[in-house]
Amino acid sequence: xxxxxxxxxxxxxxxxxxxxxxxxxxxxxxxxxxxxxxxxxxxxxxxxxxxxxxxxxxxxxxxxxxxxxxxxxxxxxxxxxxxxxxxxxxxxxxxxxxxxxxxxxxxxxxxxxxxxxxxxxxxxxxxxxxxxxxxxxxxxxxxxxxxxxxxxxxxxxxxxxxxxxxxxxxxxxxxxxxxxxxxxxxxxxxxxxxxxxxxxxxxxxxxxxxxxxxxxxxxxxxxxxxxxxxxxxxxxxxxxxxxxxxxxxxxxxxxxxxxxxxxxxxxxxx
Numbered sequence: 435x436x437x438x439x440x441x442x443x444x445x446x447x448x449x450x451x452x453x454x455x456x457x458x459x460x461x462x463x464x465x466x467x468x469x470x471x472x473x474x475x476x477x478x479x480x481x482x483x484x485x486x487x488x489x490x491x492x493x494x495x496x497x498x499x500x501x502x503x504x505x506x507x508x509x510x511x512x513x514x515x516x517x518x519x520x521x522x523x524x525x526x527x528x529x530x531x532x533x534x535x536x537x538x539x540x541x542x543x544x545x546x547x548x549x550x551x552x553x554x555x556x557x558x559x560x561x562x563x564x565x566x567x568x569x570x571x572x573x574x575x576x577x578x579x580x581x582x583x584x585x586x587x588x589x590x591x592x593x594x595x596x597x598x599x600x601x602x603x604x605x606x607x608x609x610x611x612x613x614x615x616x617x618x619x620x621x622x623x624x625x626x627x628x629x630x631x632x633x634x635x636x637x638x639x640x641x642x643x644x645x646x647x648x649x650x651x652x653x654x655x656x657x658x659x660x661x662x663x664x665x666x667x668x669x670x671x672x673x674x675x676x677x678x679x680x681x682x683x684x685x686x687x688x689x690x691x692x693x694x695x696x697x698x699x700x701x702x703x704x
Contacts, residue, residue, distance in 0.1 A: 463666055464623060464624075464625055464665075464666040464667070466555070469555060469556075469623045470555065470556050473533070473555070473556050473558070473559060474556045474557070474558040474559075475558075476558075477533065477534050477556060477558040477559040477561075477562040478558050478562070489503075490502060490503050491503070491692070491693075492693060493507075493690065493691065493692050493693070494690075494691050494692075494693075495689055495690050496689045497689075505574065505577065505578070507690065508536070508537070508540075508578060509577060509578050510690050511537070511618055511646060512537060512540045512541060512544075512578050512579070513580075514646075514688075514699075515537075515541060515616055515618075515644065515646075516541060516544050516545070518614070518616070518642070518644050518701070519541065519545055519548070519614060520545075522613070522614055522641060522642045523613075524548065524612075524613035524614030524641060524642070525547075525548050525549065525613050526548070526549045526551070526611065526612045526613045526614070527541070527545075527548060527549070527550050527551065527612065527613065527614045527615075527616070528550075528551045528552070528553065528605075528607070528611075528612045528614070528615045528616070528638065528639075529550070529551070529552045529553070529615075529616055529617065529618075529620075530553055530602045530605075530615060530616070530617040530620050530621075530631065530635060531553070531554065531555070531602060531617055531618075531619075531620025531621075531623070532552025532553060532554045532559065532563060532597060533554060533559050533562075533563075534559055534562040534563055534566060535552055535554075535559075535562065535563030535564075535566045535567070535595075535597055536566060536574070536578070537552075537618065538550045538551075538552045538563075538595055538597075539566060539567065539570060539575065539593075539595065540575060540578040540579050542593045542594070542595050543575060543579050543581060543585075543586055543589050543590070543593070544579050544581070546589045546592055546593060548594070549594045549595075549596075550593075550594065550595045550596070551595075551596050551597075551598065551607075551612070552595075552596070552597045552598070553597075553598050553599075553600045553601075553602065553605060553606070553607075554597060554598070554599060554600070555599075555600070555601060555602070555623075556599075557599055559599075560597050560598070560599045563597040564597065567593075567595065570590070572586055572587070602617075602620065602621075602624070602631040602634060602635075603624075603627055603630040603631050603634060604630075604634065605634040605635075605637070605638050607638045608638070609637055609638065610637075610638065610639070610640035610704075611638050611639075611640075612638055612639045612640070612641070613639070613640065613641040613642070614639070614641055614642055614643065614644075615635045615638065615639045615642075615643040615644075616643060616644045616645070616646070617635075617644075617645050617646065617647065618646045618647075618697075619646065619647060619648065619697065620647075621645065621647045621648075621668045622647060622648055622662075622667040622668045623667075623668070624668055625666050625667060625668050625669065628668055628670055628674060629674060629677060629678060632645075632674060632675055632677075632678035632680070633678045633679065635678070635680075636678050636679040636680055636704060639704050640704055641703070641704060642683075642701070642702065642703050642704070643675075643680065643701075643702050643703075643704075644699060644700065644701050644702075645675065645699070645700045645702075646688070646697050646698075646699050647668055647697065647698065647700070648662055648667055648668055648669060648695050648696070648697060648698070649669075649670065649671060649672040649685070649698035649700065650662075650669050650670060650671055651671060651672055651685065651687070651698060652672075652687040652688070652696040652697060652698030653669075653695065653696055654687075654691070654696055657694075658694060658695045658696060661694045661695055662695060667695075672685045672698055672700045675700055675702050679704075680702035680703065680704065681702060681703045681704070682700070682701075682702055683701040683702055683703055684699075684700070684701045685698060685699070685700050685701075686698065686699045687699075
């Protein structure tokens with residue numbers, strides 16, 4: 435079928451990379467310096483520039499193949515998070531690893547009476563977030579939120595959003611400051627120190643949290659697990675949230691998955 439060649443190529447690349455690293459005894463080591471270098475460069479680019487020339491990739495929704503771009507993934511995640519925010523009646527919300535701020539901006543447009551905060555490791559990410567608030571890509575926001583151009587433009591000046599440069603392992607906020615905390619593939623950059631970040635999330639939240647990360651139980655096959663290991667990404671059990679002091683409310687591998695990994699959704703309460 436049309437998509438099988440791409441999938442096989444991805445699997446072959448994963449195996450080849452694993453063998454190469456074993457033979458050469460070389461392995462990606464993800465540390466703070468590497469993260470700042472990679473993402474500092476990435477966040478210097480505007481979101482619309484990042485999407486230019488981006489190729490659609492084979493992904494799966496409930497096991498069925500389809501061609502999707504990064505913004506399709508983001509829209510799915512934004513809508514899912516928006517459902518959680520509404521169901522928990524959250525009013526102060528934190529994103530851990532807010533990047534260039536687009537997730538928070540989209541969610542704030544959907545919830546204009548709530549206060550949103552983002553903590554981002556890189557200075558470039560915080561600067562990009564500020565620039566996005568001043569000069570957003572309206573077309574992208576319309577697509578992500580499903581709102582009309584008129585509503586997006588009317589709500590923009592009324593949003594309450596703050597971005598802070600900081601480390602997820604040492605959050606610069608008071609205990610119990612937030613009603614809701616979330617992350618989306620931010621913990622993938624913490625393959626070893628993740629427990630400290632989970633504990634910090636537990637400290638600052640007095641309500642609920644949702645973590646959308648590459649938990650090992652979400653991975654569907656050995657190729658996905660090998661890929662996470664090759665890239666030195668987070669690959670811990672979702673049970674780590676309990677070790678951090680959270681009460682587990684549910685774990686679900688997302689039905690919208692990539693070939694190289696699957697995101698698991700953990701819902702917890704403080």
